[in-house]
Structure formats: structure tokens, C-alpha cells
Amino acid sequence: MTSKNVHIKIGEMKTSIGHIKNLELSIGKVVDDSWSEPMGPTPMPGLTTLRDWDMKLLNKYKPFYMPDCDLCCLCTYGKCDLTAGKRGACGLDIGAQSSRIVLLACSIGAATHTGHARHVVDHLIEKYGRRYPLDVGGLNVKVEAPVTRLVTGIKPETLGDLDEVLEYCEKQITHLLSVAHTGQEASNLDFESKALHAGRVDQVGMEVADIAQISTFHFPKADPEAPLIEMGIGTVDTSKPVIMCIGHNVVPSVGIIDYMKDNNLADKLEVVGLCCTAIDNTRYFNRGKIVGPISWQLRFIRGGFADVVVLDEQCVRADASLEAERVKAPVIAASEKNCIGFKNRTNDPADEIVADLVSGKVPGVLILDPEKVGEVAVKVAQKIAPIRKKMNVLPSLDEIKALAKTCRQCNLCQRNCPQDLNIPAALKAAAEGNLAPLTDLYESCIGCGRCEQACPVKLEIHSFIVKAGEKFMLEEKNFCRAGRGAVQDVEIRSVGGPIVLGEIPGILAVVGCANYPHGGKDVYDICREFALRRFIVMTSGCSAMSAGSYKNAEGKTLYEEFSGDFAAGGVLNVGSCVSNPHIAGAAIKVANIFAKRNLRGNYEEIADYIHNRVGAVGLAWGAYSQKAASIASGFWSLGVPVLVGPHGSKYRRMLLGRADKKEDWEVYDARTGDKVNVGPAPEHLFQTVETKEEAMVAIAKLCIRPNDTWKGRSIKLSHYVDLHKRLYGTMPKDLHLFIRTMADVPMTMKDEFTKILEAKDWKETVIPDPTLLSRMVRKMKE
Amino acid sequence: MSCEPWQCAEIAATKKANPITKPEVAVAMIKKAAHPILVVGSNATERYMEGRPLIEFLIDFANASKIPVVATAHMVGEFLKRGYEPADFMSAMDIGNRLVDPEWQGIDGKGHPDLALFVGLPYYMEALILSGLKHFAPDLKTMTIDNMYHPHASWSFPNGTLEDWGNSLKVMTTKFRC
Numbered sequence A: 001m002t003s004k005n006v007h008i009k010i011g012e013m014k015t016s017i018g019h020i021k022n023l024e025l026s027i028g029k030v031v032d033d034s035w036s037e038p039m040g041p042t043p044m045p046g047l048t049t050l051r052d053w054d055m056k057l058l059n060k061y062k063p064f065y066m067p068d069c070d071l072c073c074l075c076t077y078g079k080c081d082l083t084a085g086k087r088g089a090c091g092l093d094i095g096a097q098s099s100r101i102v103l104l105a106c107s108i109g110a111a112t113h114t115g116h117a118r119h120v121v122d123h124l125i126e127k128y129g130r131r132y133p134l135d136v137g138g139l140n141v142k143v144e145a146p147v148t149r150l151v152t153g154i155k156p157e158t159l160g161d162l163d164e165v166l167e168y169c170e171k172q173i174t175h176l177l178s179v180a181h182t183g184q185e186a187s188n189l190d191f192e193s194k195a196l197h198a199g200r201v202d203q204v205g206m207e208v209a210d211i212a213q214i215s216t217f218h219f220p221k222a223d224p225e226a227p228l229i230e231m232g233i234g235t236v237d238t239s240k241p242v243i244m245c246i247g248h249n250v251v252p253s254v255g256i257i258d259y260m261k262d263n264n265l266a267d268k269l270e271v272v273g274l275c276c277t278a279i280d281n282t283r284y285f286n287r288g289k290i291v292g293p294i295s296w297q298l299r300f301i302r303g304g305f306a307d308v309v310v311l312d313e314q315c316v317r318a319d320a321s322l323e324a325e326r327v328k329a330p331v332i333a334a335s336e337k338n339c340i341g342f343k344n345r346t347n348d349p350a351d352e353i354v355a356d357l358v359s360g361k362v363p364g365v366l367i368l369d370p371e372k373v374g375e376v377a378v379k380v381a382q383k384i385a386p387i388r389k390k391m392n393v394l395p396s397l398d399e400i401k402a403l404a405k406t407c408r409q410c411n412l413c414q415r416n417c418p419q420d421l422n423i424p425a426a427l428k429a430a431a432e433g434n435l436a437p438l439t440d441l442y443e444s445c446i447g448c449g450r451c452e453q454a455c456p457v458k459l460e461i462h463s464f465i466v467k468a469g470e471k472f473m474l475e476e477k478n479f480c481r482a483g484r485g486a487v488q489d490v491e492i493r494s495v496g497g498p499i500v501l502g503e504i505p506g507i508l509a510v511v512g513c514a515n516y517p518h519g520g521k522d523v524y525d526i527c528r529e530f531a532l533r534r535f536i537v538m539t540s541g542c543s544a545m546s547a548g549s550y551k552n553a554e555g556k557t558l559y560e561e562f563s564g565d566f567a568a569g570g571v572l573n574v575g576s577c578v579s580n581p582h583i584a585g586a587a588i589k590v591a592n593i594f595a596k597r598n599l600r601g602n603y604e605e606i607a608d609y610i611h612n613r614v615g616a617v618g619l620a621w622g623a624y625s626q627k628a629a630s631i632a633s634g635f636w637s638l639g640v641p642v643l644v645g646p647h648g649s650k651y652r653r654m655l656l657g658r659a660d661k662k663e664d665w666e667v668y669d670a671r672t673g674d675k676v677n678v679g680p681a682p683e684h685l686f687q688t689v690e691t692k693e694e695a696m697v698a699i700a701k702l703c704i705r706p707n708d709t710w711k712g713r714s715i716k717l718s719h720y721v722d723l724h725k726r727l728y729g730t731m732p733k734d735l736h737l738f739i740r741t742m743a744d745v746p747m748t749m750k751d752e753f754t755k756i757l758e759a760k761d762w763k764e765t766v767i768p769d770p771t772l773l774s775r776m777v778r779k780m781k782e
Numbered sequence B: 001m002s003c004e005p006w007q008c009a010e011i012a013a014t015k016k017a018n019p020i021t022k023p024e025v026a027v028a029m030i031k032k033a034a035h036p037i038l039v040v041g042s043n044a045t046e047r048y049m050e051g052r053p054l055i056e057f058l059i060d061f062a063n064a065s066k067i068p069v070v071a072t073a074h075m076v077g078e079f080l081k082r083g084y085e086p087a088d089f090m091s092a093m094d095i096g097n098r099l100v101d102p103e104w105q106g107i108d109g110k111g112h113p114d115l116a117l118f119v120g121l122p123y124y125m126e127a128l129i130l131s132g133l134k135h136f137a138p139d140l141k142t143m144t145i146d147n148m149y150h151p152h153a154s155w156s157f158p159n160g161t162l163e164d165w166g167n168s169l170k171v172m173t174t175k176f177r178c
Helices: A051-060 A094-128 A146-152 A159-179 A188-217 A251-262 A276-284 A294-302 A320-326 A350-359 A370-388 A397-404 A412-416 A423-431 A436-441 A450-454 A461-468 A470-474 A489-501 A521-532 A541-547 A581-594 A603-613 A626-637 A646-651 A692-702 A710-728 A747-759 B023-032 B054-065 B075-081 B092-099 B123-136 B162-177
Strands: A002-015 A018-031 A062-065 A228-231 A242-246 A270-274 A289-292 A308-311 A331-333 A364-366 A478-481 A507-510 A536-540 A571-575 A616-620 A642-644 A653-656 A666-669 A675-677 A684-688 B036-040 B069-071 B115-119 B141-144
Touching (some): A094 A626, A146 A188, A188 A276, A188 A581, A242 A370, A270 A276, A294 A320, A331 A370, A412 A450, A423 A436, A536 A581, A571 A581, A581 A616, A646 A684, A692 A710, A710 A747, A710 B075, B054 B075
Parallel strands (some): A308 A331, A507 A616, A616 A642
Antiparallel strands (some): A002 A018
């Protein structure tokens, strides 16, 4: 435990050795370093500390840029046209500019999570004190903060220790953001290296936020049997006053829930959430409900379900307050990062605020005291619910048919729809009395409302779609398992070996937002496919919700069908956005607990271990945000590949390997120092896939690692081949690249493989002890 | 027919595609290419004209033009189901990434493609890949044979109806058969 700002003041002291008068001693920090693990080479890395590691990855997985724009508009020299090799007034070319945008996205994401963590930690220190102990899993979790230990070299034990960790993050993010200023960096690869650093810092910031809230709010602590939470609009009891919380920061919601509990109101109101606030509410209060992912904000507000809307931070629609005003639902803005133009009423008496909101004198208020948020939200909800009677602004079905007749068939709705949905045809059918095509759009619509913004006759197209799909909406009654937090050390001990040897074919982490190409069913299908194949499936955030939003033939959701254990065939929801480091942490703990590698400030060695041995892959099927970019970057930096759905191509830069370039796939054999070609394993570090089918095949392939034993490789290949044959209708064309010895060939496929290998003039090779780091070679050949 | 980007916000292009006003013009330009390829995306089975999926029009076109097809996503299986074997299959990102590499000798190893035709990818993905090629593959010409205008291509059909599109593909196929 580290103490900060120690002051000793002695007015007068007489001792046998002397007389001390007016002594004042101020010590910035007292470090209690009782952690016996030796410090590694890179504690608290700066911008360039891990540059060599980054360059190893970037040399193997070179950036492929797809600029969204030919221009740079960031300074007053511009706009500069950077098309096809032109340099701007500052000298930057389009490659560097593209990587600069990546750095900006990752820095914004890291700043957002770290800012979130800072708010949570400051609030909790104020409430519980700096010495409040951290506990994320009792005796089951000794490595409480694997990412923090790895990156910073700090083993946090108390809330106060997290303060120091955050100071490091804040410093790094300031430097990283400054790099995006004009004239700060010239090479695209250096921008990329810094984007990877932003990802490392982001993982630390997220981990701090989550372990602080797990410890103090007593969320499930590494609990595979965390409760099943009701999910879906259909689970909300609309006869009760409903408080809806949107965003990511659970602190104001805790104020609401505590107020309800303290006043015996816990069963008198409904507290529901959208996006990660929903996930974290239900980790705190298992009677809370998850309405759905980020993309359902308009759906829920316009549907009139919410009596009070509480907005905290991140991913909150900027027009959420305007939409709430339409249904006469008062709004409480509860974050200094999202004040929404409302008057700050933090210091006003609660009852005055309640009166103003209930009477409609003001549509919303800013309250920065979470306890006051709780009191005001509950009182307003109770008073206004009987007045507003769940007023909604959805048109009737007859109104839709009538209004659709005013559609000019100009196609602007479709041309502004990110999904390219054929809205004009649906409106034409509606005008003719057939609402089925509008209903069909319900599942694919991501709720952005751009169609309405584009419509020249101001049709509320999104509301039409929601109304047409209302039956499905009201039938949404599913379960999500409450976020369990960390993976237990004992679980790592059980599965570390099978993961590293390849006998558990992979860890699939399905994370991120809800910008799906065809609705959330793809997420469910992918998770289920791999759980049935005995992969370990981890989820978080909006993806965790989508995974639980569909049922199997027996009517069971994914979380009812599969256990929440970190084990083959488990499906575990770790929690909200800031819980993602538990996924990275599991991989890190495999290196630490199973392989006994030192963690402390030892980033490069651990990342090298994970990259070459732990068959993990991330899938962000609906990633949309800058935070998703930084989360992905944290995984890239550890050498873990990440796939994104088609909208993820808008991140504008992929990190792609070249399977056809044999020379790119050499590693050292740590036993001998020999360079060994291990094939494209994993082939890519960041890749967009177009379809669910492509994602499934890519996931199976990206779990292949150089360290796989022959048995493990054989298992992994059997999944890859099986999925490829089923979904692509043919054998993979690159199998020869993954066969090292004939023992790698799945038993049942020997004949097919043999023909392929003969045709490719395949030669046997060795299975090395793989590393990208020459310093890890135990005995370098002369 | 309009030469505005199909997705309205896709406007930030200073160097914009030349519109293809007639399918015969596209055929003439394709015939000038020494190493063309045709990249076919996942919408090939989702878009229909005259009651037939786009992929069937593309198989006819590929058979007539002899342009090697690279199927992206899971489209290889869809081609095989219909009795056509594409020259190669890989992810859309992989083919984009190879096309920006001047040393890549094409799917047949006989030379870097000088013309890449694209069709049937999600609009925004195709737009981004075409942008990548415009910026980083200066010697490569690109063409889309979709019915949506793509400003980042070298040549693109304007926005058009499904009927126009079907007709264009049929005319192009016929011209190659002649």
C-alpha cells in the first residue's frame, strides 16, 4: 500500500538527544513495497518504452488504410487535399494522417474510460476513504489487477492505490493526445505505436474503474453463478413508475437504488437501464432490469415507458433530453461530462427540484450529487407516473398508413440509412395498407434516426418502424447473466494448460456496441456456435445483452443454456465496458499463474507469451465508438487479434498479415535460437469481416497459435475445416500453412489433408517454443 | 441517374469517379485491361433483379468476360453451389491489402492487376476499400459495376434502379460474348 502526501509537524519536542522546535516534514509519497515479485523492465511505460514491441507487431501486421476522407481539416493551414500521396501544408501524408486519426480515436477512448475511472475512484475515496481495501474475488482472486500489475508494476490494495495508477494513465493520455497536434509526429508507424500505447493505458483505466466499483458496491466477485437478470422491454412492469438510466457510470444509479432501498421502495418502482449502466445497475441490484443495448434509446423513450430519464456519461444520444421532453418525461443529467445545457441544481433542496420537474417548469436539471439524484429521481417518478400515464409519441397503425401516403419515394431515407434498409419500399407498402415490410425492418434498424433527419416531408420513420415492430418489442423477455467480473485464479489453473496446449480450441470474447449489420441475432448465433464447440465464450457490454436476447429451441437463453464458468463451453458475461480488462486479464493470468511468468512491469514478455500461446480472439460485431477502438487497441498490443463487423471498417485502418508472404511468419525457437516458420498464426491483428459466416470461419482460424501441441492443433484445425466446409462449401485453401507434422492433421480428415499437402509440396517442420523476442532465447546458437 | 454518392454523407472525395454512362463504355475499358479481376461481395445473394439474385448475373458476366473472380466473405460457397468456381476467395480486406502492394503478382501469379472491378459489397465497405486503393495503389484503376455511385472509384455507374442495373449487366455480358 502506498501513502500519499504525508505531513509531519512537530511544534516542540524535548528528548535525551536534543530539543526540536517547529519541525515540519512533508513527504510526497511513502512506498510500502511488500510485493516480493521483482520489478520487470518496463514499469509505467512512457510513449516509447514499448515501441520496439509495437514495431514487431506492426511489421508483422502492417496497417491497411482506408481513409474516410481525402482531406485534413484539423488546422487553419487547411483544408489540405492529401489524395494519393500529396502532402498537406504541415508535410503530413494520408498514411500518417490516417494513423493520426486512429491515435485520436484510441486516445479519446482511453480518456473516456480513464475519466470515468477517475470520477468513480474520487467519489468512492470521498465516501469510503483511501484505505478501503480492494476485493474483487476474495481468496479466489489473488491477482486482483493483472493489467495494472503488468503495465504499471503496481499491486493495488486499496482505493488510494488506484489514485496513483490513474495519475499514470492521465499523464500518458495527455502526452498521447498531444502527439496528434500538428507537427508532432511524421511516421504512420509511430502514430500506430502510440495508438497501441493508448490501448495499454485504456486497459489500465478500465480495470481501475471496475475493481473500484466491484470492491465497494459488492458487485458479483468473480462469480460464475452471478444471478440471471431479466432483460427486455417486455419484462418492465409499466404499472409502476419507471426510472430509466442511460450511459455507463453506475454511481448515479447507485444513488437511486440506495434511496429506494432506504425508503422501502425497492419493489415499488422499476429501475431499468440501457447500455453499460444497465449492466452495472444489475450487478448492484438484481431487481434492476436491462432494457437493451445502446441503439434502443429512441425506441424506449418514444415508446413512453420511462417516467424519468437519468443520463450519465458516454454513448448517450445528444437528443435524448429532447425526445424525453416530447413524452413529458423529466430528465436528470447526472454527469459533469454531459450537462445537456441544464441548470445546475446540485445545491438546491431536493423537494424544490422535484416540484419544478413534476410541474413541467423545467424539462430537466443537472444534479452532480448522486444521492440527490436518487432522491429526486424516485420522488419525481412516483409523482409524475400517474400524470403522464406512460404517454408515448408512437403513431397508431392507421396513422402510419395515412402518413405513408405522403412519402415522395425520394429514397433519401434509404440513402441516409447506415444499413441501407429499403425504407421507401416499406413505406410504399404501408401506404397500400401492408405494414409487414416495415415490421421486417425492426430487427435490422439500429435506431439512429437518420432516416427522419433526411425525410423532406418529416415522416417519423423510426417511430413507424418501432410501432410496426411493437409486438416483438413487447415480447422481449430474456435473461442476461449479471456481470461476474474477474476470472478466478483457480479457473485459470484448471484451463491454463488446455488453452496453451490448444486443447481448448480458443477463447472468444464478444464485446462492444450494437451497430450490427443485421440485428443482434448474429451475436447470439456466433456465441452459441462456439460454446457448443467447447470454446470459452466471454461477453461484455451491449454484446452481452444481445447474446442473451434470443432463445434456443427449448426456450432457453444463452446464459441459461451454458454455464458461467471460465471453462470449455462456458458463456460468461464479465460486465460492462470497463470490465473488458477481465478478459485481457484472463489471458495475462494464464501467463502468470499457469506459466509462472513474472507480471510486474513485464509487458513485452507477457504479450509475447499471449500472442504465441493463448488462442484468444475478440469479436466486436457492432463496434461503433472511439472507446471500442481503444479497447481493441489494448488487445492488439497484447498480440490478441480482433475482428469487427462490417461497420467496423469505418475505423479506417486494419492490421493485416500476409499469409502469402512466408518470410513474415518466423519466430525464434526459445530452446535453440533457431528461426522457425510457424505460418500465419494468427493471421491478422485487426480485420473487418462482412458476414456472420465469415466471422465464424475467421474466429476458428485466428485461434491457431504457434505453440499449439499437435493434439491442440488438430482440434483447432478440425473446427476450422468443419466450419469452412459448412459455411464456405469447400476446404480451406491454406491448410498446408498450419500443418507442422502429420500429427497435426485431424484423424478423420487424413485422406483429404494428405492430398492437399502433396499438391502443395508440403514439408514437415518443428513445433518451436515460440517467441518474437531474441532475449527470450535460452541458448542462442553460435 | 445521379452521380451523387449513394450514401449521402460519402462526399469527402476531391478526386471523384468518372461516371459510366453506358455499359458499352465499361466493356471497352475492361477490354483494355491486361490483368483485370472482379471482386464480388456478400450482397451478391441479397440483391435481386428480375427475380434472380445478383450472383447469377455475375456468373454470366464472369463466364462471358473470363475475368477472374475473387469471392469475399462466404460467397465462394454460393458460387460453387451454382456451378461456378471463382479464381480465388479471401476477405475483402485481404484483397484490398494485396492490391495496394505493388509487388503482389495477382491471384494467378502472372502480374499485378491493372483493373479491379468491385460489386456487391456493403456500400460503406466498398467505399472505404476503394478509397484505400485510390490513395495507396496509384497505378491501379478501379471500377464498380454496382448501381450505386462510388466517388472513390476510378469509374462508377451512377445511382440507378434495379432495372437499369440488370440491363447494364446483361448488356455487358452480351458485349463480351460478341
